[in-house]
Amino acid sequence: xxxxxxxxxxxxxxxxxxxxxxxxxxxxxxxxxxxxxxxxxxxxxxxxxxxxxxxxxxxxxxxxxxxxxxxxxxxxxxxxxxxxxxxxxxxxxxxxxxxxxxxxxxxxxxxxxxxxxxxxxxxxxxxxxxxxxxxxxxxxxxxxxxxxxxxxxxxxxxxxxxxxxxxxxxxxxxxxxxxxxxxxxxxxxxxxxxxxxxxxxxxxxxxxxxxxxxxxxxxxxxxxxxxxxxxxxxxxxxxxxxxx
Numbered sequence: 001x002x003x004x005x006x007x008x009x010x011x012x013x014x015x016x017x018x019x020x021x022x023x024x025x026x027x028x029x030x031x032x033x034x035x036x037x038x039x040x041x042x043x044x045x046x047x048x049x050x051x052x053x054x055x056x057x058x059x060x061x062x063x064x065x066x067x068x069x070x071x072x073x074x075x076x077x078x079x080x081x082x083x084x085x086x087x088x089x090x091x092x093x094x095x096x097x098x099x100x101x102x103x104x105x106x107x108x109x110x111x112x113x114x115x116x117x118x119x120x121x122x123x124x125x126x127x128x129x130x131x132x133x134x135x136x137x138x139x140x141x142x143x144x145x146x147x148x149x150x151x152x153x154x155x156x157x158x159x160x161x162x163x164x165x166x167x168x169x170x171x172x173x174x175x176x177x178x179x180x181x182x183x184x185x186x187x188x189x190x191x192x193x194x195x196x197x198x199x200x201x202x203x204x205x206x207x208x209x210x211x212x213x214x215x216x217x218x219x220x221x222x223x224x225x226x227x228x229x230x231x232x233x234x235x236x237x238x239x240x241x242x243x244x
Contacts, residue, residue: 001117005052007034008041008067009081010059018054018081018104025106026113038067050076052097052116057082077116142190144170144180151178155194159223160205161187173209173225199231199239207242 005022009015015034022029032048035041037060045053053076055064064080077097080087085101097119098112142158143150153170162169163184170178170187180187188198195207205221212222218231221239231239 001028001121003029003051003113003117003120004049005029005031005054006041006044006048006050007031007054008036008038008044008059008064009034009054009056010036011056012036014056014081014102018109021104021106021109022113025110028117029113038062038070041067042070045071045076051120052077052079052113054079054081056080057084057087077119079112079116140194144178145182153178155191155196155206156208158191158196158206159209159225159227160203160229161191161196162204163202171225171227175225197235197239197242199229199235201232203229205229213240213243 007015007018009018015036019031019034022031029052032050033044035044041053041055055067055078057064057080059067064078068074068078079098079100080096081100081102081104083102087099097116100108100112140155141152142155143152153172157172157174159171159173161184162171164179166181166183168180168182168184168187170180172178184198184202184204188196188204191204192198196204197207198204199221200218205223209224210221211224214220214222214228216231218233218236220228220230222228
């Protein structure tokens, strides 16, 4: 599993050693950037989708815990790197995944990365487990993955879904749109048992939101919000079967 990471460390030599160790011994870690103080670290954290932050405890004008307080909601794993072992308890209280002492042991670094990789793998598996059923026929809900977890939508609120390469745009009846990193086929499999039909290679629509059918080779449908969507000839029979 590829882990996107940054290094926040005030000593250039220490940053260089850690980055070289990661490149050589932990090829699954992709170092996206480096910062030498709290402010630079904060910018990197806010501007990148991170799995892992290597964080020196003592830095100019503050420490690692000050940085984490400024971050607020943390959706990455933290590996503390320090020359002082008296921070261990505070690090644990700050939910550090691992605690590395300087000079860094290569074996310990590999263990730290493997541990974070295991955590992330379990998190992904848990999210996939949540999403496997995809729908709950009793409550009429569907879960959609997000960067920091998942959102729950009522299927009745969905007007239609539109393919966007490996993403899907979900259009809701409150005029809002959700962009989800799942293919349209994913949602077709999840929703076809709940009054949704694929009418085109790019469109999956809520049958209950169709207010008009316009004749043609494939024809088109008009949805309750006025949106007109073309129906491919190969999907026409499937669509009309719902209205017989």
